[in-house]
Amino acid sequence: MKAFFSALLKSPSGLAGFVLLSLFIAIAIFAPMAGLVSPIRGDLMARLSPPTWTGPFSPGAHPLGTDEVGRDILSRIVNGSRLTLLLATTAVVLGGIVGTLLGIIAGFYGGIVDRILMRLVDIQLALPLMLLALLVVAALGPSFVNLVIVLALTSWIRYARIIRGQVFALREREFVQSAYAIGASTWRIMLRHILPNVLTPALVVATLELARIIIMDAALSFLGLGVQPPNPSWGRMLADGRVYISTAWWIVTFPGLAILLTVLSVNLLGDWLRDHFDPKMRTSR
Template sequence: MTRFCSTLLHSRAGLAGFVLLAVFVAGAALAPWLHLPDPTAIGLRTRLSPPDWIGFHPLGTDPLGRDVLSRLAFGGRTTLAVALTAVVLGAVLGTAIGIIAGFLGGGIDRVLMRVVDIQLAFPLMMLALLVVAVLGPSIGNVIVVLAVTSWNRYARIIRAQVLSLREREFVLSARAIGASSPWIMVHHILPNVATPALVVATLELARIIVMIAALSFLGLGVQPPDPDWGQMLAEGRLYISSAWWVVTFPGLAIVLTVLGVNLFGDWLRDYLDPKTRSNR
C-alpha cells in the first residue's frame, strides 16, 4: 500500500485522475448527508435562477426550479452506481467465459469466441438502444444491457492470457497430481488473470458512464423523477443560450469523471504491468 501511494504521488496524470474520481465518488456517496435541497422538489418561482455562489442555489436551478447542485450530487449516485454494477457484472461474466474458453479450448472455445465475434460486429450503442427499447427503460434493464454489451472485451483479453497460462509449470503440476479442471481454473488461473481484468474494468468504467448518459439523454435510461447527468443534459438542451448553467455543469461532471477514470486507469495499467514495475 505504501508503494502504491508513493508511486501514485509521483505520477501527475495518475494523481489528477485519482483526485477527480475521488471528488465525484465522495460527492455522490455523501450526497444524503450534505444537507442539499431535495433534487426532485419543484419551485417554479425560482426556475432558471443563475448560479449564486454564496446563496441557496450555488449552481443555479433548472427549468423546473430544481437545484442543479443537488441534482448533480444525487445524479452522480445513480450514474456511478449503475456504472459500477454494470462493470462488475460484465467483468465477472467476461472473465468466466474467457477462462473457460482459453483453458478448455476445442469446440467450446470456438463457439464462445464466435459469439464474441458476432456481438462485436454490432455497434454497441445500437445494440443497447435496441435491447432497452424492447425491454423498456429502467435502471435494472440499463444495467443488464451494459453488462451484456461489455463482457466480450474481458473474454477476449482473458482468453489470450489463459492460453499461455495453461501451459505453465504450475498448471501442469496441478494436472499431474490429479487436480480437476474447475479447481485449476479457480485456484490457479483466476488469480493470475485478476490483474488484467481489473485494468480492463477500470478503463471500461469510463465508456459505460458515457453510454449511461447517452441512454438517459435519449429517454431510455434513468427515468424521472430520479436525477441523472444525461437526463439533465436532455432537459436543459433547449436553454443553452439563455441558461448556460443547466447543461454546463452536468456536462462538466460527465467529462471530468470520464477523464479521471481514464487518467487513473492508464496509470493503474502501467503500475500493474510487471515490465513497467521492473524498470522503476
C-alpha cells in the same frame, strides 16, 4: 495498504485520478447529509437562473444555477452521481466477472467451447451495442436492475475477447504443466494460476469500460430510456438542457463537466493500477 499509498503518491496522474474519484464517491455517499435543496422540486420563480457567481441576476442560493423548471443544478448533479456511479460500477463488475470467466474458459479449453463462445461475441459485435441496449430496455422497461443487466451485456464481450487471447498464449506456458504436475485440477489451474495472469488486462478493460458505461448510461438517459424522471441523471440533464444551450449554458455544461471529470479520473487511476499490479514494474521491497 501502506505500500499501495506510498506508491500512489509517486504518480501525479494516478494520485489525481484517485483523489478525484474518491471525491466523487464521497460526494455521492454523503449527498443526503449535505443539506442541499431537493433535486426534484422546482422553484418556478427562480427558473433558468444563472450560477450565483456569474452576476447579480440570480436570486436565491443556486451555486450552479437552475434549469427550466427551477430545479437546482448542483443538487441534481450530486444526487445524479449516486445512481450513475452505482449503476456503472455494478455493470462493470458484473460484465467483468462474466466476461473474464467466459474468456478464460474459451481460451483454456479451446475447440468447440471456444468456437461457440467467440461466435456469440461476434454476433453481438455485429449488432450496434446502442441498438441492442435500446431494444432490451424498451422491451423490459427501464428499471435499475434492467439497466445494469443491459450495460453488463454490452460489456462482457470486450473482456472475453481480450482474456481469451491472453489465455491462449498462457495455457501453453510451462507453468501450466508444472501446475498439473503438482496435482492441480483444471478448474484450480484456471482460477488460481491463469486468472491472476489476466487480472491486469481485465483491470485495464474495466477502467475503459467504466468510462464507456458512464457515457452509455448518459446516452441512454439522453434518449429517455435510462433513469426515469424525475430522478436526476446526468444524461437526462444534458438531454433536457440542450434546448437552452444558447440562453442558459449552465444547464448542459455542469452535468457534461461531471461526466468528463468522472471518466477522466477513472482512466487516470486505471492507467496507474495497471502499472502497479504488473509485478515486473514493481521494485523489490
